[in-house]
Amino acid sequence: MAAACRPPTCHHLFSPCVPIKPGPGRCTPSLLPGGNRSLREMESGTGCVLRGSSERMENAAKRRLAANARERRRMQGLNTAFDRLRKVVPQWGQDKKLSKYETLQMALSYIMALTRILAEAERFSSEREWLSLHCEHFHGDSYHQYPAQKPAADSDPYAHRLFSYHPEHFQIAN
DNA sequence: TAGGCCATCTGGTCCT
DNA sequence: AGGACCAGATGGCCTA
Numbered sequence: 001m002a003a004a005c006r007p008p009t010c011h012h013l014f015s016p017c018v019p020i021k022p023g024p025g026r027c028t029p030s031l032l033p034g035g036n037r038s039l040r041e042m043e044s045g046t047g048c049v050l051r052g053s054s055e056r057m058e059n060a061a062k063r064r065l066a067a068n069a070r071e072r073r074r075m076q077g078l079n080t081a082f083d084r085l086r087k088v089v090p091q092w093g094q095d096k097k098l099s100k101y102e103t104l105q106m107a108l109s110y111i112m113a114l115t116r117i118l119a120e121a122e123r124f125s126s127e128r129e130w131l132s133l134h135c136e137h138f139h140g141d142s143y144h145q146y147p148a149q150k151p152a153a154d155s156d157p158y159a160h161r162l163f164s165y166h167p168e169h170f171q172i173a174n
Numbered sequence: 175t176a177g178g179c180c181a182t183c184t185g186g187t188c189c190t
Numbered sequence: 191a192g193g194a195c196c197a198g199a200t201g202g203c204c205t206a
Contacts, residue, residue: 071183
């Protein structure tokens with residue numbers, strides 16, 4: 001995904017299309033009578049309606065821009081969190097980075113698998129018993145390489161079974 | 175080219 | 191009042 005850091009698109013960056021709600025005390029310059037007011041007129045009291053309005057618009061624009069920046073920072077923080085999550089979640093030989101949705105689902109399976117392991121561990125009286133049960137697949141002869149996957153520890157079929165993430169298992173529950 | 179994923183903008187709502 | 195959060199809209203990039 002090369003769309004990592006795109007500059008803000010400006011197609012509607014507080015452009016004139018932003019609707020200014022009509023209301024009491026608000027008017028657009030084009031609706032003002034006497035469109036040819038001089039600068040002096042506007043700076044003296046008589047132009048205060050227009051000036052007040054444009055100041056309000058300016059303030060609104062500033063607030064909008066500030067809100068956009070905050071939202072951008074918020075989303076960047078969220079993405080940083082997603083990246084950190086991707087690093088600790090197993091990625092079975094995936095060349096492509098997990099999407100946000102996949103990352104969440106994988107994290108869910110991962111946590112559930114770890115929980116299961118802990119629960120099993122509690123069931124066995126001695127730690128030795130538990131270790132011998134779970135560590136046997138780490139003997140060399142019980143490794144099976146999946147051709148499509150990286151020849152790494154994360155392609156261990158045992159672990160794969162334990163933390164398996166199958167997108168089709170995660171249907172939107174509602 | 176369609177579809178998926180993503181970043182950004184925007185307005186609404188809720189909270190402090 | 192202002193900030194955080196959210197969801198919808200929009201457009202760009204990438205891949206099958």
